[in-house]
Amino acid sequence: MATVMRLVNRRILSSAMGQKYVAYSSAAKVTAAGVRAGQALPEKVKIVEVGPRDGLQNEKTIVPTETKIHLIDMLSATGLPVIEATSFVSPKWVPQMADQVEVMKGIGRKPGVSYPVLTPNLKGFQAALKAGASEVAIFGAASELFSKKNINCSVEESLQRFEVIMKAAKEAGVPVRGYVSCVLGCPYEGKVAPEKVAHVAKRLYSMGCYEISLGDTIGVGTPGSMIEMLKAVSKEVPVNALAVHCHDTYGQALANILVALQMGISVVDSSVAGLGGCPYAQGASGNVATEDVVYMLHGLGIQTGVDLSKLMDAGAYICRTLNRKTSSKVAQANCKL
Amino acid sequence: MGNVPTTVKHCLSYEQLIQDYPWLKRWLQEEKTITGHEYPEFVKIVEVGPRDGLQNEKEIVPTGVKIQLIDMLSGTGLPVIEATSFVSSKWVSQMADHSDVLRGIQRAPHVRYPVLTPNMQGFKDAVAAGATEVAVFGSASETFSKKNINCSIDESMLRFEEVINTAKEQQIPVRGYVSCALGCPHEGHIEPSKVSEVAKRLYAMGCYEISLGDTIGVGTPGSMLKMLQSVTEEVPAHALAVHCHDTYGQALPNILTALQMGVCVVDSAVAGLGGCPYAQGSSGNVSTEDVLYMLHGMGIETGVNLAKVIEAGDFICNALRRETNSKVAQATGRPL
Numbered sequence: 001m002a003t004v005m006r007l008v009n010r011r012i013l014s015s016a017m018g019q020k021y022v023a024y025s026s027a028a029k030v031t032a033a034g035v036r037a038g039q040a041l042p043e044k045v046k047i048v049e050v051g052p053r054d055g056l057q058n059e060k061t062i063v064p065t066e067t068k069i070h071l072i073d074m075l076s077a078t079g080l081p082v083i084e085a086t087s088f089v090s091p092k093w094v095p096q097m098a099d100q101v102e103v104m105k106g107i108g109r110k111p112g113v114s115y116p117v118l119t120p121n122l123k124g125f126q127a128a129l130k131a132g133a134s135e136v137a138i139f140g141a142a143s144e145l146f147s148k149k150n151i152n153c154s155v156e157e158s159l160q161r162f163e164v165i166m167k168a169a170k171e172a173g174v175p176v177r178g179y180v181s182c183v184l185g186c187p188y189e190g191k192v193a194p195e196k197v198a199h200v201a202k203r204l205y206s207m208g209c210y211e212i213s214l215g216d217t218i219g220v221g222t223p224g225s226m227i228e229m230l231k232a233v234s235k236e237v238p239v240n241a242l243a244v245h246c247h248d249t250y251g252q253a254l255a256n257i258l259v260a261l262q263m264g265i266s267v268v269d270s271s272v273a274g275l276g277g278c279p280y281a282q283g284a285s286g287n288v289a290t291e292d293v294v295y296m297l298h299g300l301g302i303q304t305g306v307d308l309s310k311l312m313d314a315g316a317y318i319c320r321t322l323n324r325k326t327s328s329k330v331a332q333a334n335c336k337l
Numbered sequence: 338m339g340n341v342p343t344t345v346k347h348c349l350s351y352e353q354l355i356q357d358y359p360w361l362k363r364w365l366q367e368e369k370t371i372t373g374h375e376y377p378e379f380v381k382i383v384e385v386g387p388r389d390g391l392q393n394e395k396e397i398v399p400t401g402v403k404i405q406l407i408d409m410l411s412g413t414g415l416p417v418i419e420a421t422s423f424v425s426s427k428w429v430s431q432m433a434d435h436s437d438v439l440r441g442i443q444r445a446p447h448v449r450y451p452v453l454t455p456n457m458q459g460f461k462d463a464v465a466a467g468a469t470e471v472a473v474f475g476s477a478s479e480t481f482s483k484k485n486i487n488c489s490i491d492e493s494m495l496r497f498e499e500v501i502n503t504a505k506e507q508q509i510p511v512r513g514y515v516s517c518a519l520g521c522p523h524e525g526h527i528e529p530s531k532v533s534e535v536a537k538r539l540y541a542m543g544c545y546e547i548s549l550g551d552t553i554g555v556g557t558p559g560s561m562l563k564m565l566q567s568v569t570e571e572v573p574a575h576a577l578a579v580h581c582h583d584t585y586g587q588a589l590p591n592i593l594t595a596l597q598m599g600v601c602v603v604d605s606a607v608a609g610l611g612g613c614p615y616a617q618g619s620s621g622n623v624s625t626e627d628v629l630y631m632l633h634g635m636g637i638e639t640g641v642n643l644a645k646v647i648e649a650g651d652f653i654c655n656a657l658r659r660e661t662n663s664k665v666a667q668a669t670g671r672p673l
Binding site: 219221222223224225248249250251252254255257258259262278281284285289292295296298299300301328329330332333334 | 374554556557558559560583584585586587589590592593594613616619620624627630631633634635636663664665667668669
């Protein structure tokens with residue numbers, strides 16, 4: 001009888017509470033909630049700085065090569081571990097990245113820092129290798145319409161294109177990072193099913209991408225949709241191989257990043273000064289600002305290795321050159337005290 | 338099995354289990370649990386734009402515009418709209434028309450219109466003008482208290498006690514604010530225990546709700562968590578509100594953390610009205626639109642119509658000849 005009681009108790013309680021079964025009183029519950037609210041946050045977070053590529057690619061002003069190189073060199077001195085340097089896409093499509101080879105050859109590569117570059121196809125990959133790239137990235141989409149409008153082919157076709165790159169990259173011993181865009185919404189399709197995101201992420205991971213960055217391309221996500229999506233994706237790809245790439249178009253980026261951290265994610269993409277507007281909502285912001293992310297992470301006691309004041313210097317530099325205001329609230333608050 | 342022992346029947350009956358351990362129900366409701374955090378089903382938004390927001394705007398807003406703003410907000414579903422402040426116009430010229438505003442607005446049923454009353458004089462004027470709810474403003478920082486209202490925390494508490502006692506007699510509810518809950522522009526770091534102390538005093542005096550303000554927006558989810566852990570030892574979470582400033586872009590993650598701690602009242606200002614007097618040119622209050630977008634996206638109800646709030650925001654930004662601070666308004670106002 002006692003055994004039956006124990007079994008019944010466990011069955012009712014364990015599935016619901018798992019390891020979270022704690023104390024009884026309401027006071028303890030509040031404490032437990034407090035523990036849960038702050039629990040399981042990673043000790044360290046890797047910041048992937050996408051300002052020089054994703055950021056500048058979405059800026060209207062064409063930035064001179066020397067400026068790009070100087071920006072990347074300043075960022076290299078901040079402690080950022082990964083700086084996306086440029087994109088080996090055809091200059092016909094993205095004139096901002098036409099100086100890809102000069103940028104790649106001109107930057108001072110700090111030991112211990114990675115400088116991945118985008119390679120949308122085999123031609124771009126070969127050009128990147130030739131220019132000295134030692135890490136590349138490929139960009140898939142969770143939305144069929146977005147894939148067709150953005151890179152002129154279906155999701156499946158793009159994945160096949162990537163398999164070709166993966167093969168070449170493996171032979172050359174070059175690591176590849178995979179991106180999935182539109183993970184929380186698409187400017188054409190609207191809602192995107194978490195299962196679709198999981199499917200694309202899984203394909204990229206199985207192909208050999210060491211990390212999959214999940215992008216909220218139009219910034220429509222909220223902690224609600226972020227969690228739903230991460231639950232689906234983490235069933236297919238281990239959470240330590242995932243990153244989040246949040247846009248701040250609706251002001252949700254930091255809240256979305258926080259819940260991603262609570263789900264075990266420890267890699268965050270961001271852009272110095274919040275460079276890069278949103279091409280789908282004119283005048284609205286795009287990438288989340290690295291300064292604001294670092295401020296939050298440091299406030300949580302999470303290590304990033306990044307020197308915030310040096311980062312702000314880099315942000316101030318590029319904004320002066322672009323003649324635009326920073327999109328970082330931390331930078332805004334600090335320069336006017 | 339013959340007579341089944343009571344203990345077994347107990348264990349086998351889910352309903353009985355829930356009855357005996359009511360706290361258990363919340364744990365078992367997995368659908369509402371996200372990553373082990375529970376979120377409130379409903380969050381009350383306290384709209385502070387017309388008072389806290391406008392008070393920190395440089396341009397003096399005509400009374401008619403203030404009234405129209407409040408009337409527009411009254412039509413959005415917002416349950417609480419802080420209408421004005423009965424502070425001496427010598428100190429806060431923006432609020433000089435407090436009586437006219439309070440008398441001029443159309444009070445929607447089911448909406449509350451609290452007003453600030455820093456002292457007995459203000460309280461009397463507020464009641465004379467028809468106020469049915471008031472608010473008092475304490476601080477967790479001694480230096481801030483002295484510089485802001487020219488007296489120590491203890492002295493301010495005595496002042497508030499008078500207001501609260503008189504309000505009790507007239508059955509007027511009082512909301513308490515604690516500023517500098519996550520940092521002070523003069524003192525820097527503020528000990529969570531200091532915040533708890535002030536919150537506890539205000540609550541014990543009779544304030545029905547305590548709004549904890551990150552006055553200079555320096556807080557992060559880390560400091561928010563620590564502060565709330567301390568305060569909830571003295572004041573129940575259901576009597577707390579958070580008043581986050583977005584000066585460092587941290588408002589929404591801070592609010593999220595507060596929700597995870599059981600807080601379900603959030604202060605915000607339409608269009609993110611009100612800059613930060615301590616960081617010139619920086620933003621202050623978090624935008625109501627951005628808060629609503631997040632809450633609704635999480636399936637949390639507020640009763641508020643986001644589109645109507647955006648309209649009210651557009652109206653006041655036009656009147657003030659300034660851009661909105663709300664990212665949601667910026668994004669939705671400029672389609673493809």
